Amino acid sequence: xxxxxxxxxxxxxxxxxxxxxxxxxxxxxxxxxxxxxxxxxxxxxxxxxxxxxxxxxxxxxxxxxxxxxxxxxxxxxxxxxxxxxxxxxxxxxxxxxxxxxxxxxxxxxxxxxxxxxxxxxxxxxxxxxxxxxxxxxxxxxxxxxxxxxxxxxxxxxx
Amino acid sequence: xxxxxxxxxxxxxxxxxxxxxxxxxxxxxxxxxxxxxxxxxxxxxxxxxxxxxxxxxxxxxxxxxxxxxxxxxxxxxxxxxxxxxxxxxxxxxxxxxxxxxxxxxxxxxxxxxxxxxxxxxxxxxxxxxxxxxxxxxxxxxxxxxxxxxxxxxxxxxxxxxxxxxxxxxxxxxxxxxxxxxxxxxxxxxxxxxxxxxxxxxxxxxxxxxxxxxxxxxxxxxxxxxxxxxxxxxxxxxxxxxxxxxxxxxxxxxxxxxxxxxxxxxxxxxxxxxxxxxxxxxxxxxxxxxxxxxxxxxxxxxxxxxxxxxxxxxxxxxxxxxxxxxxx
Ligand SMILES: Cc1cc2nc3c(=O)[nH]c(=O)nc-3n(C[C@H](O)[C@H](O)[C@H](O)COP(=O)(O)OP(=O)(O)OC[C@H]3O[C@@H](n4cnc5c(N)ncnc54)[C@H](O)[C@@H]3O)c2cc1C
Ligand code: SF4
Ligand code: FES
Ligand code: FES
Numbered sequence: 001x002x003x004x005x006x007x008x009x010x011x012x013x014x015x016x017x018x019x020x021x022x023x024x025x026x027x028x029x030x031x032x033x034x035x036x037x038x039x040x041x042x043x044x045x046x047x048x049x050x051x052x053x054x055x056x057x058x059x060x061x062x063x064x065x066x067x068x069x070x071x072x073x074x075x076x077x078x079x080x081x082x083x084x085x086x087x088x089x090x091x092x093x094x095x096x097x098x099x100x101x102x103x104x105x106x107x108x109x110x111x112x113x114x115x116x117x118x119x120x121x122x123x124x125x126x127x128x129x130x131x132x133x134x135x136x137x138x139x140x141x142x143x144x145x146x147x148x149x150x151x152x153x154x155x156x157x158x
Numbered sequence: 159x160x161x162x163x164x165x166x167x168x169x170x171x172x173x174x175x176x177x178x179x180x181x182x183x184x185x186x187x188x189x190x191x192x193x194x195x196x197x198x199x200x201x202x203x204x205x206x207x208x209x210x211x212x213x214x215x216x217x218x219x220x221x222x223x224x225x226x227x228x229x230x231x232x233x234x235x236x237x238x239x240x241x242x243x244x245x246x247x248x249x250x251x252x253x254x255x256x257x258x259x260x261x262x263x264x265x266x267x268x269x270x271x272x273x274x275x276x277x278x279x280x281x282x283x284x285x286x287x288x289x290x291x292x293x294x295x296x297x298x299x300x301x302x303x304x305x306x307x308x309x310x311x312x313x314x315x316x317x318x319x320x321x322x323x324x325x326x327x328x329x330x331x332x333x334x335x336x337x338x339x340x341x342x343x344x345x346x347x348x349x350x351x352x353x354x355x356x357x358x359x360x361x362x363x364x365x366x367x368x369x370x371x372x373x374x375x376x377x378x379x380x381x382x383x384x385x386x387x388x389x390x391x392x393x394x395x396x397x398x399x400x401x402x403x404x405x406x407x408x409x410x411x412x413x414x415x416x417x418x419x420x421x422x423x424x425x426x427x428x429x430x431x432x433x434x435x436x437x438x439x440x441x442x443x444x445x446x447x448x449x450x451x452x453x454x455x456x457x458x459x460x461x462x463x464x465x466x467x468x469x470x471x472x473x474x475x476x477x478x479x480x481x482x483x484x485x
Contacts, residue, residue, distance in 0.1 A: 022164030022205065025192070046193050049259060058233075058262045064192045065263070068164055069185075069207060113259065120258070134391035135257020 007068050011036070012080025018067070026070050027051045027062035030077060038078040038108050042137070049136035052109040053077050059116035078108035081115065091115050091153040098149035102140035110136045114150045123154035159195045163204040167211055170338050170366060176206045178364035184208055186229060186268040189260050194273060197280050199291055209265075214368060219244060223374045225336075228267030228367040232324075233258070235266060245372055247381035247400045251327035254385045257392050267367035270325050270335070270347075271359065274318035275394055278302065289315045290355040304462035306394075309454065309470075311424035316355030317460060319421060320348065321394045323385060326420035328370065329428055330400035331378045336369040337361065348425035358425075377402030377414050384477040385420070386469065395421030397470045399429075399453075399477035405441065412436050417474060419453060422466045429453040432474060441482045443475075450475035 007020045009029065018033050027044070030036045030053075042050030044063045051062040054076040081089040088096070091114050101107045113136045117123050122132035129150045130143075138146065167173035177184055181203030185191055194200035208214070208229060215229040219240030226235055235241055236252035256264065278285040278298035287296035299307055299317055307317045328344050335342045339362070347359055361367075372378065381402035387393040398420035404413045415436050417429040435449035450471040457467045479485040 021161055023159050023161050023195075045196060046189055046260060049257065052259055059259050060263050061189075061259045064187075064189050064260075066164070066185075066188065066192070066205075066207075069188070069209065117258065122258070131391050132258050135259045 005068070008071055009067065009075060010073065011075045012077060013074075020067050022066065022068055024067050025063055026053070026055075026065040026067045026075070029067035030062060036077060036079055040105055040108055042106070042109075047137070048106070048109075049113060050106050050109040052112040052136065054112060054116060057116075057119075059113050076112075078112055081111065089115065090156055091118070091149070094149040094153035094156070095146075098145050098152060100145040100149035101138075101142050106136060106138045106140075106142075110138065110146055114146075114153065117150065118154045118157060123150055126151065129154075159192075160198065160201055162195075162202045164207065165204065166207045170211060170214075170368070173206055173208055173211065174338055174364045174366055176204070177366065179204065180363075182206055184366065187231065187260075187264040188268075189256075189264045190268060190272045194280070198282055199273075199280060208366070215265075217241065221374060224372045226266050226370045226372070228369055229265050232256070232261035232264045232266065232269060236261065244374060244379050245327075245331060245381065247327040247330060247378075247383045247402065248324065248372070250383040251323040251385075251398075251400060254383065255323040266324070266370055269322060270328075270367065270370075271361075272322050273358075275306065275321045276318040277306075279318060290318060290351070293354070293356050300460065304460040305465075306396075307460055307463045308424045309422050309457040309459060309463055309466045310419075310427055311350045312458060312460075313351045313353065313355070313424075315353055316351035316424070318351070318355070318424060319394075320358075320423065320425045321421070322426070323383065323395065323398060323420055325426040326398055326418045327381070327383050327400040328372065329418035329426040330402050330416045331372050331375075331381060332416065333370050333372045335367055336371060338366045338368055341371070344426070345428065351424050375402070375404070375414075377404040377416060380404060380481060382477055382481045384473055384480060386473050387421075397421045397466055397473045399470075399474045401474070401477040401481045403441075403478065403481040405482070410441050412439055412441055415478070417453070417478070419470055419474065422454075422457075422470050429474065431455055432478075436478070441478075441484070443479060443484065446478045446482075447471075447475045450478065 040050040042048035046064045183202035215227045242249045285298040385398040402416045419427040431452035453474045
């Protein structure tokens with residue numbers, strides 16, 4: 001039956017080779033095998049967005065992606081967002097300035113989603129931000145400040 | 159999640175051969191399959207990854223119709239300008255579904271085959287009785303909490319709603335599902351539960367959806383999708399309607415109309431009675447509201463879902479008026 005196999009992943013520009021069962025999700029590969037715990041596990045069922053990462057530049061849910069499926073793709077996680085000298089990404093900076101979190105658990109997913117949302121051109125108004133960030137739930141209810149942060153970052157990059 | 163073997167199909171023929179094995183399941187975006195594997199509703203022994211198959215994700219919009227490759231993602235189809243312009247109901251149904259992340263992952267073929275969100279179906283440990291999941295075990299929903307269950311097309315064996323949005327738009331627009339073996343009209347594709355709710359479509363083991371074809375018609379170009387739900391975004395439909403409307407040159411007489419409903423039935427539900435009541439009639443609010451009542455002919459309440467029988471005709475009427483530019 002299913003056995004462990006080598007899986008080669010390109011994460012934040014670095015190649016990692018792991019030995020994984022096929023059922024291991026990209027989320028578990030990141031957190032449990034690579035100990036990259038920036039990407040969060042909320043629901044593990046595709047409902048909350050805490051596990052949002054970019055695969056080939058597109059925002060996706062790591063909890064519903066098999067690690068083996070991501071072979072050959074460029075994966076970006078929250079750990080890969082800051083500049084090489086550690087300067088926060090403009091969206092990270094905007095989240096800090098707008099106080100866009102309380103417990104912070106949803107925040108890496110919110111930020112990864114927001115970076116893509118802005119890139120997709122879907123951050124033109126508060127309503128558009130709310131609609132296109134709807135896949136990221138925040139149990140602390142920091143939504144107003146999250147919307148402000150996304151708008152601020154979008155305006156800065158416009 | 160149980161463990162499984164994984165193989166990446168390199169050709170359609172190879173995928174079909176592998177998929178014929180009992181215990182094999184096809185994997186596209188994985189947003190239904192992996193979710194259900196985690197709940198142990200799906201128990202694949204071998205997963206066949208279709209996502210690297212060449213040539214199955216193209217979107218072609220031409221004079222006679224559109225062809226959408228089965229592996230095209232929901233977001234790509236929703237963002238396609240040709241689809242937006244000539245088949246607005248398709249683009250709208252996709253944009254109102256799931257979330258941006260899920261739409262980037264999920265494919266058009268997988269979307270059609272998404273499974274019901276019936277909470278009993280999704281919880282084998284809590285509710286052993288579910289005819290759809292485990293044939294012959296009974297139905298936990300009948301007599302249970304039925305707020306999200308179907309009022310049309312149900313049987314004594316299953317009352318689960320077909321949850322998807324896209325298939326509703328495709329029903330209204332008369333789409334055809336192309337597989338590696340044949341072409342199937344969407345009306346004939348989905349099955350009602352009857353005594354075999356585990357069988358949801360006419361697809362055979364090893365049959366693979368390759369594309370969806372939609373004819374170019376004036377009503378497709380003037381179509382819309384309206385979705386009403388418990389929250390404004392990121393939620394399945396409480397009731398939804400797809401409408402394609404073609405008016406005579408006078409701008410008020412209905413030359414042709416097609417209507418389909420979502421969120422209230424066991425499969426995407428064509429409302430032929432509404433279409434027949436409106437073809438040749440004048441487009442005005444009174445006529446439309448009256449005709450829309452026939453959308454729920456034969457509906458049966460199970461208690462918690464009675465509101466859908468009130469709601470659906472209102473959604474249909476609003477969608478028709480919206481397509482007609484009245485609201
Ligand atoms: C939180 C959440 C919210 C959602 N909200 C909505 C919503 O509001 N509206 C909506 O419509 N949907 C919604 N969905 C469902 C989502 O749209 C589907 O899960 C998705 O479209 C399935 O596509 P996929 O490519 O991921 O399918 P997969 O999970 O890969 O496959 C689904 C099924 O189809 C089979 N399959 C896949 N491709 C083919 C093919 N080409 N030929 C034959 N068989 C195939 C697989 O074997 C599997 O059984 C939601 C899902 C989640 C998790
Ligand atoms: S309604 Fe259908 S899916 Fe839900 S418990 Fe009953 S048999 Fe299962
Ligand atoms: S952990 Fe992936 S969506 Fe919640
Ligand atoms: S800040 Fe706590 S969940 Fe969002």
